[in-house]
Amino acid sequence: MRDKSYVTTIKYALLVSLCFIMMLPVLVAFLGSIRTTGEFITRPFGLPRDGVKLDNYILILTDPDFWRSSVNSVVITFGVTIVNVILSSMLAFVFSRMTFRTKNIWFNIMSIGLLFPLVVAILPIFIQIRNFGLTGNLLGVILPMAAFGIPSSVVILRGFFISVPKELEEAAYIDGATIYQFFFMILLPIVRPAIFAVATIQIIAAWNEFFLPLVVLTGATETWPLPLGLMQFQGQYGTDWAAVMTYITILMIPAIIFYLLTQRYIVTGLTGGELKG
Amino acid sequence: MAITALPHGDKQQYMSSDEYNRRQSFNRIIAILLFLVPGMIFFFAFVLIPVSNSLYYSVFNWNGLGPPTDFVGLRNYNFLLNQRAFQQSIQNSFMIVILSLLIQLPMALALALVVGRGHLRGRSIFRTILFIPFVFSEIITAYIWSYVYHPRDGLANFIVHLFAPGAENIVWLADKDIALFAVFAVITWKFFGLHMILYMAALQGVPQDLEEAARLDGANEMQVIRHVTLPMIGSTLRLTVYLSVLGSFQQFVLIWILTEGGPANATHVLATYLYKFGIISWQLGVGSAIAVMLFIITFTFSLIYQTLVLRRDYDTQFVN
Numbered sequence: 191m192r193d194k195s196y197v198t199t200i201k202y203a204l205l206v207s208l209c210f211i212m213m214l215p216v217l218v219a220f221l222g223s224i225r226t227t228g229e230f231i232t233r234p235f236g237l238p239r240d241g242v243k244l245d246n247y248i249l250i251l252t253d254p255d256f257w258r259s260s261v262n263s264v265v266i267t268f269g270v271t272i273v274n275v276i277l278s279s280m281l282a283f284v285f286s287r288m289t290f291r292t293k294n295i296w297f298n299i300m301s302i303g304l305l306f307p308l309v310v311a312i313l314p315i316f317i318q319i320r321n322f323g324l325t326g327n328l329l330g331v332i333l334p335m336a337a338f339g340i341p342s343s344v345v346i347l348r349g350f351f352i353s354v355p356k357e358l359e360e361a362a363y364i365d366g367a368t369i370y371q372f373f374f375m376i377l378l379p380i381v382r383p384a385i386f387a388v389a390t391i392q393i394i395a396a397w398n399e400f401f402l403p404l405v406v407l408t409g410a411t412e413t414w415p416l417p418l419g420l421m422q423f424q425g426q427y428g429t430d431w432a433a434v435m436t437y438i439t440i441l442m443i444p445a446i447i448f449y450l451l452t453q454r455y456i457v458t459g460l461t462g463g464e465l466k467g
Numbered sequence: 468m469a470i471t472a473l474p475h476g477d478k479q480q481y482m483s484s485d486e487y488n489r490r491q492s493f494n495r496i497i498a499i500l501l502f503l504v505p506g507m508i509f510f511f512a513f514v515l516i517p518v519s520n521s522l523y524y525s526v527f528n529w530n531g532l533g534p535p536t537d538f539v540g541l542r543n544y545n546f547l548l549n550q551r552a553f554q555q556s557i558q559n560s561f562m563i564v565i566l567s568l569l570i571q572l573p574m575a576l577a578l579a580l581v582v583g584r585g586h587l588r589g590r591s592i593f594r595t596i597l598f599i600p601f602v603f604s605e606i607i608t609a610y611i612w613s614y615v616y617h618p619r620d621g622l623a624n625f626i627v628h629l630f631a632p633g634a635e636n637i638v639w640l641a642d643k644d645i646a647l648f649a650v651f652a653v654i655t656w657k658f659f660g661l662h663m664i665l666y667m668a669a670l671q672g673v674p675q676d677l678e679e680a681a682r683l684d685g686a687n688e689m690q691v692i693r694h695v696t697l698p699m700i701g702s703t704l705r706l707t708v709y710l711s712v713l714g715s716f717q718q719f720v721l722i723w724i725l726t727e728g729g730p731a732n733a734t735h736v737l738a739t740y741l742y743k744f745g746i747i748s749w750q751l752g753v754g755s756a757i758a759v760m761l762f763i764i765t766f767t768f769s770l771i772y773q774t775l776v777l778r779r780d781y782d783t784q785f786v787n
Contacts, residue, residue: 201581208578209596212656215611216599218622222614231620277506284502288495296507303514305769307717309738310761313745313754314517314524317531337513340506369498398604400720405746417606421724424610431614438607449602453595456602457668460661 222435246436259419269332282347303341326410350384387459579666609724643733669703
């Protein structure tokens with residue numbers, strides 16, 4: 191028994207110090223946001239000596255650019271998530287519960303998409319968006335992002351759709367339900383956790399996306415979402431670390447809250463398709 | 468619509484009527500088209516067609532204005548493969564893959580084994596904290612760490628000075644022998660939580676009595692892990708290797724913000740090189756050639772890995 195408690199103590203010591211290391215940059219960002227830059231760089235871990243400084247919060251939160259970026263981020267996030275979830279659940283329905291001759295061919299074509307990250311395709315995507323006249327337009331970010339998320343969402347949703355018993359479907363049809371009624375009124379409500387999981391993953395990805403907006407929205411600062419807003423702000427304030435850390439802290443707070451609220455859906459979304467552990 | 472017109476429970480007619488069956492299969496085809504076509508059009512328009520265009524663009528000398536006309540064959544590929552800096556960026560890409568497999572995954576696994584098994588109080592708190600960096604955007608991560616690594620103001624050197632007062636400031640991201648490892652540390656900080664959470668989810672599915680039985684048979688903890696636990700989560704281990712390799716090849720934002728590929732190309736990877744040529748200097752042909760090579764590498768890997776390693780997992784998991 192004694193031996194066991196000794197092991198447990200080591201376990202905890204290890205874990206607590208690792209958690210501290212993982213949280214260190216986050217902690218530092220917060221401590222930077224409530225002090226002056228001078229105080230921050232000489233004593234990164236210190237608490238504020240001459241009172242909490244909220245000047246940087248006021249600076250950012252009264253900046254119309256910040257709020258415009260927030261609105262753009264919200265629009266992109268909602269757009270991507272809605273388009274992706276609707277199209278993916280329709281595709282997953284076909285791939286899980288319908289039988290037709292070319293089904294596997296279509297599914298395999300779509301699965302190849304799992305191998306194309308946006309990074310690889312960024313140049314042709316940009317050309318395509320330009321051909322559609324969508325540069326400097328939020329749609330130019332929303333549509334490709336939603337499309338690139340389709341393969342992974344379909345794979346996850348398909349796994350859940352398959353697990354719904356066949357008997358339920360037959361019973362619904364015998365009771366006179368149409369395919370559409372079965373899909374919308376029976377299947378979707380049953381797999382709601384899976385839909386939430388896929389939506390959560392999409393929300394996080396869209397909210398955080400930096401590369402695609404950077405390329406598509408370059409010239410049009412009024413369409414920039416928060417990640418580009420942060421880049422612009424950093425460009426302006428450079429090594430005024432306190433100001434930069436304040437912007438970062440403001441962006442981290444909603445991310446942490448969202449994460450704490452949706453944690454179990456994130457886990458389902460990440461593990462759901464490939465393993466049901 | 469024919470189905471709704473049927474009276475409730477009228478199974479007789481459902482089974483017998485030829486006309487009804489014909490209409491029903493017609494309805495099914497319409498439904499399949501309605502569900503399949505929108506998503507597929509979308510997928511083709513924004514993923515498959517653009518990606519295939521890369522292949523086409525890559526054999527032109529093209530600055531993106533007007534249609535590509537200056538056909539150069541494989542000269543873009545030739546140009547790249549003979550370039551020292553490009554060779555370096557391929558090497559760096561592979562280096563990040565190897566480091567991820569050798570450091571990031573074992574670390575995540577070790578932690579998952581500590582946090583994810585048995586009765587550990589406060590498990591969910593540890594899991595929550597260790598996974599937090601994964602939720603932050605890469606841009607936030609990159610700027611926090613560019614502060615940490617700042618030679619004059621940064622936290623890293625502040626800590627170095629705590630232990631070695633008066634030591635020279637280390638230029639973490641500007642020293643070509645350190646920069647790639649400094650960048651890799653950030654990648655690990657950001658992404659190892661993903662693998663850890665996948666391992667933990669899998670460990671939840673390992674029956675405790677199986678491990679208990681092995682212990683009763685006299686196996687020590689290492690033996691239990693080696694012979695019982697790890698084989699039970701084999702499919703997850705194989706999957707995370709796959710995700711880690713593909714994910715490592717796709718690193719862009721962190722590296723670009725931290726170093727822009729410098730110093731002296733020491734941290735350039737394929738994706739940053741692509742951005743530099745394709746977007747910054749508008750050589751779309753060269754940029755597309757990089758994209759094609761990056762794709763060939765990841766595609767070959769995943770083809771081989773899927774056939775040799777993942778196949779057996781699919782067989783058991785995607786039963787239709």
